[in-house]
Amino acid sequence: MLAITELISGGICLVRRAVEVKAARPLAPTMSDVARKAGVSAMTVSRALRGGASIATETREKIMNAIEELGYVLDQSAGSLSSKRTGFVAALVPSLNNSNFADTARGLTDALQGSGLQLLLGYTDYSTEKEEELIESMLRRRPEAIVVTGGKHTIRGRKLLENACIPVIETWDLPPKPVRHVVGFSNAEAAEALVKHLYARGYRKIGFIGGTSNRDTRGADRRLGYERAMAKLGLKETRIISFGTPPISMKQGGEALARLVEQWPDLEAAICVSDLSAFGALTECQRRKWPVPRRIAIAGFGDFEISSCSHPTITTVGVNCYDIGRQAGELLLRAIEGERTQKPVAAETIVTDYEIIAREST
Amino acid sequence: MLAITELISGGICLVRRAVEVKAARPLAPTMSDVARKAGVSAMTVSRALRGGASIATETREKIMNAIEELGYVLDQSAGSLSSKRTGFVAALVPSLNNSNFADTARGLTDALQGSGLQLLLGYTDYSTEKEEELIESMLRRRPEAIVVTGGKHTIRGRKLLENACIPVIETWDLPPKPVRHVVGFSNAEAAEALVKHLYARGYRKIGFIGGTSNRDTRGADRRLGYERAMAKLGLKETRIISFGTPPISMKQGGEALARLVEQWPDLEAAICVSDLSAFGALTECQRRKWPVPRRIAIAGFGDFEISSCSHPTITTVGVNCYDIGRQAGELLLRAIEGERTQKPVAAETIVTDYEIIAREST
């Protein structure tokens, strides 16, 4: 039967039907199937599905019914091949399970609302090697723009970003030599501000708790800011404990505090690379029955919910995470529009706000 | 120049080059460009890139050099159109910023390692409507399998899942009427076990804190389990506070506790729908200088890091989040293989473990 059908008609559609009978599961219906059922051409179906073209109400209804009956779902990869619009942008963040980056992702998603663009998230696990892999596999799917976190990439990763003929936005940092667009702030400067805050409150013997490597570039920048501020304020002795692979956890924050006070028993205040480790440090104090901030003051970074909810509440640096995403999203839309109209927008750097949020722990 | 080129050769490639000169940015190179540069056919390039075929070492090198020089990146959407393998699976979770689901995503990613499949994450924000949208936009990109959280979907969402000719896995729950495969556990049963634990420790006046709606089905199941256990234990009076849109935050947990003790001042223990709200409840007690568990015992759900780090530590239900993802991933690989070999695997339900983790707060 199959062979005969092929010989007589040579028709693709008939062969398709014949195969369908044999297959264990039916093949997913295509646009032509819908078109045939509705008695129109495939092009009309395409137009009906995407809107923007004029279609007779009656025709549209026939098409929608056919789609409903067949359970048809558009195949976008086929569509984007011919239209050269994949309808998505890629965003790489270090970790999903981090409310800061989750907020940035939310900002991005919101900015993309209604633009017909979807967000495709990848997480790099704070590794530039993994980032490189992700950049490549994202580019293979031809995103219309790509957002990355930070300005540190592998050499090949950077080259891939530069060669990709799409807008590139680096976020959460102010890279000295950005690939193109930037939406971020200086983590070092923010950490400096935090040190100054502690100084203003009278603390002098200030320590810093962070991870062991520079994998988390923002964490490394914050330490740098701490060191710079200490030097500027004439506080010669820095007290730094590096412990755990970034991003360090609550528990590691506690352990790090233990080491910090062991090494420098005169410690008056501890700045932690993030609120999570700050909370760990706080509970370590509580276990020792050390009053915070009377015995030791503690500050974090990122304004996670825990810092405003813990007892005592924790002083921290509030970052406009959502806004970083939002602004990146809006910039990206402008840039994509620029590409499409052959009028590329100039490289832009948007600096976002941060603020010291003084709470009970200092 | 452009016109002449077109007239003389009619060659697509030459025209392409001509366009390239005019365009503001060069078009991304294609496989044919690579092939031409390497002096081979496009098919050979394709084979060299995917491995598995025999290619002369010399040829492969020429090709790799050409790729390097042109900065070529494979266009997967074109490839998957002809190969009918998109190389990704979709996973929908309620929220990314939740270590439980992040762990599940990690388990999935790990299981997919080396299979050539990528994970595409979407978050539904605990809304079945948003889930429906996501299911559709995922299916448009033709994933090879889809993993969803929970067994509650919109009618259309469910239909989309059923019609999609790909393996479907529901996780984190044991739906009474699953679409197909399931990897999860009974949230109600786990909550029951937690009530029994409190009962065994002598608590009788036990309350429950959760969100106001059933959006978070797992949260609703937990409340159900609480009610069932109370009834089974002969504890007539249930004490339930519903507050805030799920998932409820730390702060809302604190507020809910305040309401709970206001309404039932004799309260002895509070079970919270998640560890985050449990922590909020704990700090509310601390603000009131109520000793936990002496004045009130507190228990959570999910074994988030905060519960083992807070002071006191919080009793909770440990869920094998990572394992849910891992098992779902492995099941999904088997199922995909089954589809490909025309031997569909039978619908499977894998029940994962949970355990009561008794800590200082009870």
Added chain:
DNA sequence: TCTACATATGTTATCGATAACATTTTGAGT
């Protein structure tokens, strides 16, 4: 030396949609 089979490569058709262009129908204005 010749067959037979593996290795290495090329050719053509195709995946499922959309762009670009062509055609037909409709309807308003004169």
Added chain:
DNA sequence: ACTCAAAATGTTATCGATAACATATGTAGA
């Protein structure tokens, strides 16, 4: 009734890769 633009639909070529088949070369065994 007639013109002309807008509305509605169809036709064909194409996007960039890969499957399937075809072909050429090399090489081991009879």
